[in-house]
Amino acid sequence: MNILWLQSAGCGGCTMSLLCAENPNVIELLEGAGLSFLWHPSLSIESGAQVRKILNDVESGEQPLDILCIEGSIVRGPNGTGKYHVLAGTGRSMLDWVQSLSKKARHVVAVGTCATYGGVTSAGENPSDAVGVQYEGAHRGGALPADFTSVSGLPVINVAGCPTHPDWVTETLLLLAEDALGEDQLDGYGRPKFYADNLVHHACPKNEFYEYKASATKLSEIGCMMEHLGCVGTQAVGDCNIRGWNGEGSCTRAGYPCINCTAPEFEEPGHAFTETPKFAGIPVGLPSDMPKAWFMALASLSKAATPRRIEVNATSDRITVPPSLKAPKS
């Protein structure tokens, strides 16, 4: 299968992340699955006129296209013209190109939260009037209509994340190559379930702190960041702490909160990213699927039961009290 990759209005970070794929690297991973880039802006040799020919051939139907990957949001401004992003050398807006080429692709994959839902490019006053390929924030219907399906019959596949984990992208492509990614394998926002059915909370190294609501009060303290520091790992989808990023990393492992970057409208949480909004001293957001009364009851009980080790460590910048060791049996 071939892949045409377009970089629309984003930072290019999902490609940079993709190049961090390991064991094997992205070139060998795709080669092994019979996938190849018809053109990729960071990897391919073709430049300028050669690229225009590829795009024109896909548009005319002369060049069949299996997978269209779109990275970055689609800008509609100013005044609906899309001229805030003219694809270099073509005189046409990226909005126009995306709408046109999407019709020709067997599958359309939106890579990253800009492409899926608008993302950071649509934050604040959204100066460029940016949207996702098939969503505007949490609402279906973006650069492409709500009912769009590609030639395969699938809607746009939304590999959300800011940036995307390299494996989320490569595994989506591998599943498409195997013809093994049906609509039932996408969640309610079009995200592949293989990563979106997990929460960032899963395998978070701060789980023991969470169990007792032993909270960090400032960045650099190692306690749970849900109560004070804006962490929404208990609500955010992603297997970040199960897989690890760039080796063994993740946001919470590095001591800063999960900001729900796989979700529509994460860019405007309605509060500072590193502060938890509270009502009467109680965090407003609840862990997914947790009834409020139970959460409150369990939280107050577990807080009261917090062992000293966990309480002290929560507000330290490293483990200061180690777990007690059992005495020898004899």
Added chain:
Amino acid sequence: MTETSLLVGPFNRVEGDLEIRLDVTDGKVSAAYTNSPLFRGFERILLGKPPTEALTITPRICGICSISQSAAAARALADAAGATPAPEGEKTAALLHAVENLADHVTHFNMFFMPDFARPDYAGKPWHDRAVDRFTAAQGSALRVAMDARARLLHIVGLLGGKWPHTLAIQPGGVTRAPTMRDKVRISADLTAFRRYLEQQLFGGSVEEFEALTTVDALADWGRGDVALFMEIARDLDLAHSGQGAGRYLSFGAYPLPNGPIWQAGTWTNGIEGPLDTSGIAEDISHAWMLGDAAHPSQGMTVPDVDMSADAYSWCKAPRLNGLGYETGALARQVVDGHPLARDLAKQGGVLARVGGRLLEIARTQIAMESILADIDPKAPFMDRAKLPANGEGMGLVEAARGSLGHWIRIENGAIASYQIIAPTTWNFSPRDAGGTPGPVEAALVGAPVREGEETPLSVQHIVRSFDPCMVCTVH
């Protein structure tokens, strides 16, 4: 006399979207106009938000300079707060930043710049078969090894910063994670692995030996690794005299540490050293689709001209220092710092000099990172508190892989009232200013040969990529 005009784009193997219009006279570029065709408006996105939001939002300007943006934001906030980071936090932030810059340089050489020499256009050249073997786009043996080495190097960011790109680990007061001694030995192992890659593949010799080179002649005689292949190509294609710049270089100084930066800040203008005085910076917008007047970034505005008036041809503003354009990047950084090889390369100031400067900096960065790491004390605190004022101003200056990056913030009533950013490629790829003076790349392209029938001239591609443009940062 024959005259034609060419529109070159999409320009790939650069970061982001770039279009260049060329006037060609008698087989040579007679004028070039660089257009950054994407406007997202990050400076407007930030308005009205709490100042700390810049730490989350500005890294997302750019997926390849993400830590640079993060570090500049953190320093601008620290400046506004009148705070200095915890010394160990500052060292750790410098290490994180150096990893990104080093990874970017290696990505540029292997994946963006060298593949052009594997083009069939160069078939028959004595070096072409080797270029094809090593650097064929998305396939060459050098690319594969470099990709693996780069991914492993970025494990350091995974460990200290959670992920790359877009970490939130760097804060005005330091870093969010205090590394342990175990982390240090792990990072040391990653650095050793990267050194092995550099010494076995890229340089074919020790980084210390490469750093000790003092002249272009010695570089030409290096004779080992992929560097030797590049130098052979450079000699054959006369890349020394291709895309020569104006000889004005700018650096904000790289990797601030408690005892000062590793590489000094300043300017270097055709042999004359000067101090860095940012008060002389102004962004001209005469040829940008922007409304307003030329202004220092602390007073600047970003108001896009939705009518895209005809005098302008880019979303990029034109930063000038005391009225002059400056080239910035690895070569500039090393020239300003005074490395003898860089100073010798600056006498040419062309494609060979820029790529040579980057190679030199790769060697020096590896050595610098090992020394920063060795100096980190895991027992010390890594974060001090920086209390932001309700009203105030701050400036954050760093050196990204591609050169000088500045953030200027003004805080009013606890919210961002102004945020202006000048990125390295804003300097290098600026359009003309009010005096009609072209930006550095526009000037460097004049004289580039265009062969009969070429629509996307190879000489132009080499020159443009030698600057390693990052277009997403440029307009932001």
